Amino acid sequence: MNTLFELTALELAAAISRGELSSKEALLFSNSACTANADKLNCFTSFSASDPIAAAPVSPLSGVPMAVKDNICVAGTATTCASRMLRDFIPPYTATAVEKLTAAGAVCAGKTNLDEFAIGSTSETSFFGPVKNPWNLEYSPGGSSGGSAAAVAAGLVWYALGSDTGGSIRHPAACCGVTGMKPTYGTVSRYGLVSYASSFDQIGPIARNAADCAAVLDMIRGHDGRDSTSLPGPYLPLSPQLTGDLHGVRIGIPDVYFDEAVDEPTRRAILSCADTLRRRGALVESCHAVGLEHAVHAYYVLACAQASSNLARYDGVRYGCRAEDTHDVQDLFVRSRSLGFGREVRRRILLGTYLLSGDNYETYYKKAVAVRHQVENTFRALWHNYDLLLTPVLPGPPPKLGQEANNPVALYQEDRYVACANLAGLPALSMPCGMHKEGLPIGAQLLGPHMADGAVLNAAFAFQQETDFHRLHPPIFGLGGDAG
Amino acid sequence: MTINNKTMTDLERKAALSLTDTERVVLTDQMNAVLACLDVLRACPDCPPAEQESPCPLRADEVCPSTDRAALLSNAPETDGTFFFVPRTVE
Numbered sequence: 001m002n003t004l005f006e007l008t009a010l011e012l013a014a015a016i017s018r019g020e021l022s023s024k025e026a027l028l029f030s031n032s033a034c035t036a037n038a039d040k041l042n043c044f045t046s047f048s049a050s051d052p053i054a055a056a057p058v059s060p061l062s063g064v065p066m067a068v069k070d071n072i073c074v075a076g077t078a079t080t081c082a083s084r085m086l087r088d089f090i091p092p093y094t095a096t097a098v099e100k101l102t103a104a105g106a107v108c109a110g111k112t113n114l115d116e117f118a119i120g121s122t123s124e125t126s127f128f129g130p131v132k133n134p135w136n137l138e139y140s141p142g143g144s145s146g147g148s149a150a151a152v153a154a155g156l157v158w159y160a161l162g163s164d165t166g167g168s169i170r171h172p173a174a175c176c177g178v179t180g181m182k183p184t185y186g187t188v189s190r191y192g193l194v195s196y197a198s199s200f201d202q203i204g205p206i207a208r209n210a211a212d213c214a215a216v217l218d219m220i221r222g223h224d225g226r227d228s229t230s231l232p233g234p235y236l237p238l239s240p241q242l243t244g245d246l247h248g249v250r251i252g253i254p255d256v257y258f259d260e261a262v263d264e265p266t267r268r269a270i271l272s273c274a275d276t277l278r279r280r281g282a283l284v285e286s287c288h289a290v291g292l293e294h295a296v297h298a299y300y301v302l303a304c305a306q307a308s309s310n311l312a313r314y315d316g317v318r319y320g321c322r323a324e325d326t327h328d329v330q331d332l333f334v335r336s337r338s339l340g341f342g343r344e345v346r347r348r349i350l351l352g353t354y355l356l357s358g359d360n361y362e363t364y365y366k367k368a369v370a371v372r373h374q375v376e377n378t379f380r381a382l383w384h385n386y387d388l389l390l391t392p393v394l395p396g397p398p399p400k401l402g403q404e405a406n407n408p409v410a411l412y413q414e415d416r417y418v419a420c421a422n423l424a425g426l427p428a429l430s431m432p433c434g435m436h437k438e439g440l441p442i443g444a445q446l447l448g449p450h451m452a453d454g455a456v457l458n459a460a461f462a463f464q465q466e467t468d469f470h471r472l473h474p475p476i477f478g479l480g481g482d483a484g
Numbered sequence: 485m486t487i488n489n490k491t492m493t494d495l496e497r498k499a500a501l502s503l504t505d506t507e508r509v510v511l512t513d514q515m516n517a518v519l520a521c522l523d524v525l526r527a528c529p530d531c532p533p534a535e536q537e538s539p540c541p542l543r544a545d546e547v548c549p550s551t552d553r554a555a556l557l558s559n560a561p562e563t564d565g566t567f568f569f570v571p572r573t574v575e
Contacts (some may be wrong), residue, residue, distance in 0.1 A: 092555035225543050322561035353499040367525040374531040385520040
């Protein structure tokens with residue numbers, strides 16, 4: 001039965017559809033793997049007790065066990081955001097993305113661990129303790145969707161939902177050697193996603209390969225009147241766009257993201273990735289991009305400002321933890337929030353409060369908004385000459401656990417390769433493309449214009465037809481092996 | 485130094501948070517380091533947004549059913565079954 005973990009989500013669904021195994025057997029297999037390994041990784045916050053309903057397949061992924069990041073609401077199931085603040089919160093409604101997956105026959109194995117309120121990029125700030133990288137337990141799995149990426153990489157589930165505000169799907173996908181996609185902003189409803197920075201937040205899939213990501217996105221995309229930023233479409237199905245043909249596709253490698261900070265193994269892996277894409281017919285060349293240099297700085301100003309506003313709702317009155325023996329309402333607010341929020345969340349709230357106060361609004365916030373517009377203009381100009389862009393996801397291996405906990409500047413800088421896609425609302429994908437000598441995966445990022453999610457996925461699909469990096473499993477959990 | 489002890493105390497009040505003395509020292513240092521990094525934004529030129537209409541349609545201004553009251557109250561730390569409870573605000 002170990003060969004089940006060699007299958008992708010689509011392959012497992014096909015096996016279920018052919019009657020080679022039942023969805024209940026697949027879930028039992030997943031539950032057994034979770035029981036044996038989830039503690040080692042600390043990648044789940046809770047497990048689902050629901051049994052799959054035996055029924056005719058209703059979608060290409062019917063009956064396949066998956067997981068949901070624990071900042072996405074599932075009615076009747078604890079949604080903690082990995083925070084003491086929400087440790088007992090049971091949402092009365094279900095996120096649209098989960099509703100759609102459930103209607104499509106998905107089987108939820110559990111909720112995955114994350115950085116508290118999805119704020120962070122190491123999955124260490126969880127109230128429930130840090131998630132560990134399945135490739136090396138001493139390293140971070142990246143974040144904030146570290147639990148989702150680790151669970152997929154370790155073969156505990158076949159795909160998972162994550163959320164991406166400043167790289168929180170792509171960063172952990174790269175660190176864990178799986179494929180993760182942040183779709184175009186507005187194409188997947190944010191209804192039921194606990195807000196961090198609303199103008200960037202987006203739900204997306206983490207899976208073994210691009211084809212699985214496309215299948216998941218085909219199920220969860222679409223307009224939703226309950227999300228005022230939801231795009232009306234049209235939504236062309238993504239899976240049929242995966243032809244693997246890249247003839248005539250122009251791919252740029254922006255020099256600003258290929259600088260001296262990128263280590264040699266990552267540089268070689270990205271260049272090798274470019275060669276593979278050329279073999280599939282793409283025209284790949286270096287390009288000059290002016291106006292992206294300060295994207296990560298703008299991202300942090302805007303994300304902290306939005307976080308300080310969004311997280312003001314946690315006051316110990318309507319939901320969330322409440323301090324005892326408070327003497328007035330202000331005391332209730334202050335003590336409940338101080339008790340419920342962890343250090344990184346408090347740091348971002350205080351920074352956001354500072355950036356929106358007095359003259360700082362002009363000095364930082366309005367400048368950050370201007371840089372965001374500049375970033376959008378830069379990409380708009382790049383799309384005249386290129387169909388896609390290729391960049392690293394992070395400049396080197398993921399940090400060791402605890403390595404950067406007290407160095408927020410170093411941690412924030414790690415997001416410089418991924419945050420630009422959130423600023424401009426673009427579709428972006430991370431896929432495994434090599435290995436560091438420490439035995440940790442290297443990720444490549446593909447970005448495309450608005451609504452070009454299919455083109456991004458097709459380039460990744462083409463790459464994965466030529467290579468086997470996406471089929472590697474962490475040696476301690478799976479099958480190991482060499483990639484080509 | 486951009487943030488000092490007085491500024492931090494003011495931020496705590498605005499954000500409805502309370503730090504210990506040790507936390508205040510550590511966070512002040514860390515936030516100043518972050519702000520030093522963000523200072524590059526000061527020199528960035530203004531850049532107006534491109535003219536475009538929002539692609540997102542507005543929904544009809546109609547009264548719709550909302551979440552059930554009992555379900556909303558079920559997560560509250562303290563209620564009387566109809567309202568949320570907070571400490572007395574008027575003596």
